[in-house]
Amino acid sequence: xxxxxxxxxxxxxxxxxxxxxxxxxxxxxxxxxxxxxxxxxxxxxxxxxxxxxxxxxxxxxxxxxxxxxxxxxxxxxxxxxxxxxxxxxxxxxxxxxxx
Amino acid sequence: xxxxxxxxxxxxxxxxxxxxxxxxxxxxxxxxxxxxxxxxxxxxxxxxxxxxxxxxxxxxxxxxxxxxxxxxxxxxxxxxxxxxxxxxxxxxxxxxxxxxxxxxxxxxxxxxxxxxxxxxxxxxxxxxxxxxxxxxxxxxxxxxxxxxxxxxxxxxxxxxxxxxxxxxxxxxxxxxxxxxxxxxxxxxxxxxxxxxxxxxxxxxxxxxxxxxxxxxxxxxxxxxxxxxxxxxxxxxxxxxxxxxxxxxxxxxxxxxxxxxxxxxxxxxxxxxxxxxxxxxxxxxxxxxxxxxxxxxx
Amino acid sequence: xxxxxxxxxxxxxxxxxxxxxxxxxxxxxxxxxxxxxxxxxxxxxxxxxxxxxxxxxxxxxxxxxxxxxxxxxxxxxxxxxxxxxxxxxxxxxxxxxxxxxxxxxxxxxxxxxxxxxxxxxxxxxxxxxxxxxxxxxxxxxxxxxxxxxxxxxxxxxxxxxxxxxxxxxxxxxxxxxxxxxxxxxxxxxxxxxxxxxxxxxxxxxxxxxxxxxxxxxxxxxxxxxxxxxxxxxxxxxxxxxxxxxxxxxxxxxxxxxxxxxxxxxxxxxxxxxxxxxxxxxxxxxxxxxxxxxxxxxxxxxxxxxxxxxxxxxxxxxxxxxxxxxxxxxxxxxxxxxxxxxxxxxxxxxxxxxxxxxxxxxxxxxxxxxxxxxxxxxxxxxxxxxxxxxxxxxxxxxxxxxxxxxxxxxxxxxxxxxxxx
Numbered sequence: 001x002x003x004x005x006x007x008x009x010x011x012x013x014x015x016x017x018x019x020x021x022x023x024x025x026x027x028x029x030x031x032x033x034x035x036x037x038x039x040x041x042x043x044x045x046x047x048x049x050x051x052x053x054x055x056x057x058x059x060x061x062x063x064x065x066x067x068x069x070x071x072x073x074x075x076x077x078x079x080x081x082x083x084x085x086x087x088x089x090x091x092x093x094x095x096x097x098x099x
Numbered sequence: 100x101x102x103x104x105x106x107x108x109x110x111x112x113x114x115x116x117x118x119x120x121x122x123x124x125x126x127x128x129x130x131x132x133x134x135x136x137x138x139x140x141x142x143x144x145x146x147x148x149x150x151x152x153x154x155x156x157x158x159x160x161x162x163x164x165x166x167x168x169x170x171x172x173x174x175x176x177x178x179x180x181x182x183x184x185x186x187x188x189x190x191x192x193x194x195x196x197x198x199x200x201x202x203x204x205x206x207x208x209x210x211x212x213x214x215x216x217x218x219x220x221x222x223x224x225x226x227x228x229x230x231x232x233x234x235x236x237x238x239x240x241x242x243x244x245x246x247x248x249x250x251x252x253x254x255x256x257x258x259x260x261x262x263x264x265x266x267x268x269x270x271x272x273x274x275x276x277x278x279x280x281x282x283x284x285x286x287x288x289x290x291x292x293x294x295x296x297x298x299x300x301x302x303x304x305x306x307x308x309x310x311x312x313x314x315x316x317x318x319x320x321x322x323x324x325x326x327x328x329x330x331x332x333x334x335x336x337x338x339x340x341x342x343x344x345x346x347x348x349x350x351x352x353x354x355x356x357x358x359x360x361x362x363x364x365x366x367x368x369x370x371x372x373x374x375x376x377x378x379x380x381x382x383x384x385x386x387x388x389x390x391x392x393x394x395x396x
Numbered sequence: 397x398x399x400x401x402x403x404x405x406x407x408x409x410x411x412x413x414x415x416x417x418x419x420x421x422x423x424x425x426x427x428x429x430x431x432x433x434x435x436x437x438x439x440x441x442x443x444x445x446x447x448x449x450x451x452x453x454x455x456x457x458x459x460x461x462x463x464x465x466x467x468x469x470x471x472x473x474x475x476x477x478x479x480x481x482x483x484x485x486x487x488x489x490x491x492x493x494x495x496x497x498x499x500x501x502x503x504x505x506x507x508x509x510x511x512x513x514x515x516x517x518x519x520x521x522x523x524x525x526x527x528x529x530x531x532x533x534x535x536x537x538x539x540x541x542x543x544x545x546x547x548x549x550x551x552x553x554x555x556x557x558x559x560x561x562x563x564x565x566x567x568x569x570x571x572x573x574x575x576x577x578x579x580x581x582x583x584x585x586x587x588x589x590x591x592x593x594x595x596x597x598x599x600x601x602x603x604x605x606x607x608x609x610x611x612x613x614x615x616x617x618x619x620x621x622x623x624x625x626x627x628x629x630x631x632x633x634x635x636x637x638x639x640x641x642x643x644x645x646x647x648x649x650x651x652x653x654x655x656x657x658x659x660x661x662x663x664x665x666x667x668x669x670x671x672x673x674x675x676x677x678x679x680x681x682x683x684x685x686x687x688x689x690x691x692x693x694x695x696x697x698x699x700x701x702x703x704x705x706x707x708x709x710x711x712x713x714x715x716x717x718x719x720x721x722x723x724x725x726x727x728x729x730x731x732x733x734x735x736x737x738x739x740x741x742x743x744x745x746x747x748x749x750x751x752x753x754x755x756x757x758x759x760x761x762x763x764x765x766x767x768x769x770x771x772x773x774x775x776x777x778x779x780x781x782x783x784x785x786x787x788x789x790x791x792x793x794x795x796x797x798x799x800x801x802x803x804x805x806x807x808x809x810x811x812x813x814x815x816x
Contacts, residue, residue: 002571002611004622007636011513011574011611011645013156015165015623020116021154055104055283056320058119058126060111074115078122078309079317092317139618143482156628157636164614165623166485169504172478175470179440179479182466183486186437189615211478214471 020074029077031092033070039089042066053081053090100288107287108134117160119152122316124280124323125227125306126152129198131283132225132304133163135290140194141184143168143176145208147200148234149227171207173197174215177222185221194294195222201242202232205263216270219298223290226263226301227280229308237311244331245384246377248313248369255372259384267301268337274300275337280307281323282347285334292336305332313368322366330357330385333392342395352393360385415597423586426554426593427493427519427579428453430561432463433601434517437488437608440468440479444498445531446583447521451493473498477505477516484514485624487613489565492516495583496523499537503544509576510545510646512625515568515610516576517561520548522692522743523583524778532779533583535691539720539744539752541578545646547653548721550691551581554591556672559664562596565605566660573653574611575646580720582693582743584779596668604667650722657719673716675724678731681713687732687768688791689715689757690741694775694782698741701787712791717753725760732761735768739794741787743776750774750807769798774809786810 004014033053041048043066054062061071062081070081082090101107113130125148133140143166144150150167154160168176177197184190199208204226212224231249232238239249239256242263246255267275274296276289286304293300307322309315314322326332327347334345350356360381364370373381421429427450431439439458441451457463470476473494480490494502499520509516520538524530538548547567551557557579564577581587596604612624628639637645658674665671679699681687686705688698695716705712715731717724732738738761742751749755754772761767771794776782790810797804809816 002574004611007157010637011642011649012511013625013628013639013642014612015154015157015159015626017114017162017621018154018158018160019114021114021158021160022116022118024116049103049105051105055107055131056127058123058130058319059115059117060113060130061115064105064109071115076121076316078319079315080122080127080319083317084320138621141486141614150627153623153626155633156626156638157633159621159623159626161623162621164618164621165626166482166614167623167625168478168482169508172475172505175472175475175478176482178468178470178475179438179482179484179490180486182438182440182468182479183483183488184615186464186466186483186488187486187615193615193618210471211475214475217471218469 024073025076029075030095031077031079032072032075032095032098033077033079033081033090034093035067035070036089036091037067039087040067041087042068050086053085056080056084101284104284107131107283110134112138112162114160114162117152118154119148120310122309122319124308124319125149125229127283128227128280128286128304128306131286132290133161135287136194136196136294138163139192140164140196141166141180142196142198143173143180145173145199145203146170146234147203148229149198149200151234170203172211173199173203173208174211174224177224178215178218178220181221190221197222197224199226200234201226201228201230202240205241205261213270216267216272216299216301219272221297223293223300223302225304227304227306229306229311231308231311233308233311245381246370246373248372264301264303270299271340272299272301273297273339277303277332277334279305279323279327279332279334281320285345285347289336314366318366325358325363325366328358329360329363330389331360331363333388342392344392344396352389354386354389415599416594418592418594420590421554421593422449422588422590423554423557423581424449424521424588425453426558427561428457429595430558431491432457433596433598434489434562434565434605436465436491438466438468438480438483438490439492440470440476440483440490441492441494442470442473442476442498444495446523446587447493447495447498447519450519450521473501474505477502477509480516481505481509481512481514484516484610485512485612485614487610487615489608490516491518493519493521495521496525496537499541500525503541506541506544506546513574513611513646514576515565515574517564517568518576518578519561520578520580521583521587522580530778533585533693534777534779535744538578538580542721542752545575545650546721547575547577547650549577549579549718550720551579551586552692552696552716554586554593555670557581557586558593558595559668559670559672562601562605563660563664567653567657569609570656573649573656575649575653580692585693600667604664653722654719654724654727673718675719676727676731677716677718679714679716681715681731684711684713685735686710686712686737686739686791686795687715687735688712688739688741688787689717689753691717691720691753692743694741694743697782697784698787700784701791704784704788705791710791710795723756723760728757728760729764732768733764737794737798738768738770739791740770740772741775741782741790742772743782745774745777769801771797772807774807775811780811783811
């Protein structure tokens with residue numbers, strides 16, 4: 001029986017959905033976004049609506065939560081979130097400066 | 100129609116940790132578009148950056164069915180999926196979408212696209228336009244704009260961009276839209292609207308490319324917005340032949356409101372060699388484009 | 397045109413079910429009737445001579461409601477095959493037909509269909525390839541696609557075309573195979589020539605050919621999404637095969653396909669009473685010392701020469717190669733073992749070498765003790781007649797040259813203009 005999930009019986013290149021297909025970002029990221037909860041409007045105004053950073057992340061690496069959280073396993077450090085935050089609440093910090 | 104970021108559906112059909120470049124606006128466009136399309140979609144993708152985003156065998160970075168096809172056959176592949184779904188009586192339930200780059204659309208793939216559109220094949224064709232063959236290392240395409248550096252136009256391209264949406268208009272298809280990755284809400288709304296039509300629907304998405312265009316990764320959104328604000332890339336819909344300017348582009352019908360093209364060109368490495376004369380030519384071209392649009396409205 | 401193997405099968409006593417119908421059909425229309433009987437779901441094709449009548453007839457079937465299929469009138473052969481690849485992947489039985497430049501234009505898609513292991517079936521109505529233009533028959537188009545991973549079966553008469561199309565689906569959809577199949581037949585010589593063709597009843601066909609199944613049926617598993625044909629890498633990852641292993645599996649499937657074809661033929665013979673011989677078909681070879689080898693129209697013509705050759709003292713018979721890919725090395729070895737001389741008639745040229753069938757026949761015989769002397773002839777290129785006289789002339793020359801086991805590196809072409 002041909003089964004694309006079984007390496008022995010598969011006959012064609014069939015891929016299956018997996019988080020982290022390309023692996024974790026690892027050490028090549030030079031800057032990482034850090035959300036300042038004192039500035040994030042989702043924290044400072046509990047009724048405010050925003051999630052602009054969540055919307056703009058090209059990979060969906062920011063959660064739609066209060067406050068939003070960055071998934072550093074897969075964040076590539078492009079800086080789009082920091083650039084697009086209407087409240088200037090995200091800073092790009094050098095990896096080596098972060099613990 | 101949604102108007103705020105948090106109106107977008109929370110469920111992610113694009114899975115984190117893809118193989119696309121940092122700051123890739125195609126990735127953002129795709130993530131947003133498939134939120135609008137939903138899981139009951141079969142997508143077909145030719146050789147392109149999007150193939151890379153989908154990942155290497157045996158893992159895939161999206162939660163939808165994908166059929167990878169050869170470079171020139173996106174629309175033919177979609178035609179086959181549509182015919183199969185019709186034969187199986189599943190065409191009302193499943194949306195078929197072809198996603199190709201600008202080269203795959205306007206150069207090598209235009210024959211298949213034209214044929215599928217002429218047959219009014221029931222599918223959505225989306226072209227993400229990064230204005231060059233980015234995946235093969237940034238060579239010139241029919242969508243490369245005037246004076247842009249590519250590896251095969253080291254002194255800048257001498258011709259203007261090919262106007263694919265207008266070519267699609269000549270096919271009498273029910274829905275055509277232009278959008279830009281920098282406006283995810285507009286991307287979402289246009290894919291949502293396209294889903295409501297039957298027949299061939301064409302969406303052209305401008306997708307700035309940091310390594311290909313020569314700007315820092317964090318500026319992907321800003322560059323796309325400048326393309327709209329200078330009037331270089333107008334956002335509109337054409338529904339049953341009638342053009343509607345999208346609200347993002349509405350102000351720029353008035354030439355005084357358009358930012359000078361230089362504001363856009365000077366932010367990108369691919370235009371760093373251009374002269375004032377080139378800028379003037381570019382500006383004239385953009386003005387002419389709006390004269391045409393004003394007649395279409 | 398009669399063939400020995402078929403004749404024998406017809407002689408065997410069998411009841412003729414009343415629901416069968418015999419029509420006088422061209423080879424092209426024989427193919428169309430088989431496609432209808434196979435309940436094909438998606439057809440996609442582009443016009444080209446001499447294939448067009450296959451699809452014209454199918455268009456009538458579809459528009460008259462006799463065949464419930466979707467018909468895509470694509471804008472090119474490239475798109476025809478690309479659309480069928482995706483239609484098959486989505487979960488439907490598919491068909492197309494083409495010839496010559498249309499087939500060449502499909503080349504990339506042929507490799508893609510085989511690499512995806514899709515049970516696509518296509519008729520190749522064989523024709524010369526330009527330049528210069530020629531709409532006439534030879535085997536150059538089909539033979540040029542021999543390395544794409546398709547199974548290729550050559551037919552000799554219109555009944556065989558009808559039967560082989562039905563068998564092709566059964567072979568292609570066999571789990572041990574899952575490969576595309578091309579049913580090849582000579583342009584005009586068969587495509588436009590009328591012959592009686594017995595059509596099976598729909599009930600018989602349905603019993604022989606169950607509804608479509610394949611390893612990829614995307615529309616039936618929307619809740620378990622996959623991606624088909626992503627980028628692969630040179631080395632295996634996490635225990636999964638890489639490109640090389642997948643290609644190895646494709647070759648293994650091809651290597652096993654001749655046996656599956658023979659099984660399918662046996663099953664088909666039970667239903668239809670007709671057996672076409674499997675991978676190869678012999679005509680008066682049992683006592684023969686000299687074997688004439690050919691495919692399609694070449695073998696038909698060779699058969700006509702046998703009486704004359706035998707009357708002249710050359711004990712000859714014919715080996716018809718039906719299955720060109722996978723090449724039936726074992727079957728050919730078994731049949732030709734012990735023969736003194738083999739004359740191969742190729743309606744194609746592996747340019748810069750010799751006829752493709754000749755080269756491959758020689759390769760099949762390599763290493764056996766006391767192998768026959770093999771001589772190849774290029775005939776019938778671009779629709780040039782390949783006559784009985786040419787077959788006799790070639791056979792005589794092969795026999796003569798075999799006496800000193802002469803080696804000729806240059807090719808021998810028959811029926812060229814004088815002085816050429």
